[in-house]
Amino acid sequence: CHEELKKLDVDYRKAGVWCTCRDCGKSFDIPLTAHFCRDCHTTFTFEDAVFKDVYAYTLKEEVKEEASLGLVMITPISDFLMENGFKVESPAFLKGKSGTNHMFDIAAYKERGKTQKVTVIDLAVSEDVVSEQSVIALFAKIYDVSPDNAYLIAVPKMSENGKKMAELYNIKIIEAKNQKELVKALKEQLPRD
Template sequence: MKVDERRLLRDRRIQLLMGLLLGGSLDKITPILDPERGYRYPEAERLLEGEAEETLERLEDAGLLEREFCGYLALCPRCGSPRVEREEGGWRCGRCEALERELELRPLYCYRPNLDRVRSLSDQLIIPRILEFLHERGYRAESPGEIRGESGVRHSFDVVARGRGEEPPTIVIDIALEEGPAGEEEVKEIFAKVYDVNPYKAVLIAVPVREEAKRLAERYDIEAVEAGDQRALFKGLMKAIPSVEKVEYKTLDVMSLLSLPDHLRKTATVLCDLGEATAEEVAERTGRARAVESSYLNQLVRMGYLKKERRGRRVLFSVVI
């Protein structure tokens, strides 16, 4: 493998992009017209930000992507603006107002994964393998994925997996692939999101993980999985993530209730008394708004403490017996 390819695949943003292309969410990266810039690659920009086109070209040079012609972009030959309109005598530029007889035509390209090359590098592409692993274990997984936290902020994770049902326990995964071992900062970064989201399980994958970071992850109830090679990665994932059929709901005993933050403990205590209830019924007992209780109940579902099912028009929450 070329050094450049190895460096590219250590970039988690590129892992996420390749995961989108190989996971079926996106079959190719296509440019769209932009009145100011001429064209953009929005799917790539979402992950690569301002380096989208440059990175796509690097991935093509490395053989991971294939480029195909998909059209021309007409530009003002004087200032390069795409804001041109036909009028008598030629084309009028909306930026510099020049009237030109001919326009500059710039070719535009779409990008697809080079499947032959990707197969030869499959041991280096972590995201597609993780998605495949989760699907085999019965989860619906997406990469990247977002979850709205208790604060109302939407948090992005490299992978979000959900089991069956309307609101099953949720698993979130972040990946640290940069040079050097993952330390406490990487653990704190995922914990800040996990604290707001309250998933059933949180996993940090890194190559490798410092010992102090492992201890901190354990304290924060985050599974730290080392991905030195494919075998080590999937051995760690098998241990950290049960199959959907073997997901164990947690019992709301005294110790579990005491471990919850005050606002969730109040909701959980009421539901323990009721056994089964809607968000509205819980809200009547707590004196809080129905929307607030719905949010808290769904958090407890994601954490694995409650079950949720729809019966007709009613959504019922129940404790795990």
């Protein structure tokens, strides 16, 4: 009739959803949703389904390597420090003068007379050379926290600029390619008093 349809449910009404099969072309109004179990090969409807929250997380390969390397390196450091009379927290959260909590990979505490000495350790891992950004990040934290000693473990090694900055900021650098090198370097550099 070519009339303009203006009022819903007076001039016209919504018909709902209309579906067409892509294979045979048959039209229908409500599609029947079916689910398929990959384990037992059963087909079932929405009403028959049992819904559970199931979470699955995966890490990218490069992150997996970095995470496992971090754990592989931190555990022997913690063990070594405990064997040498330190109380160890890993990870450690220390409150700075600003009131901000800073996270360190390891904080080691040792009683020295009536005072407690605090040593903080961070780990930086790279495929080739650890950049000075790790030194800058650690410096920002130790500036606020003021530990007695600060170590940055660079795996496999620290850049030349990073070494210069660390010396300026009184951060001790330990370069190591593996656990054995790391523990040996710690033995040499750890304060004896």
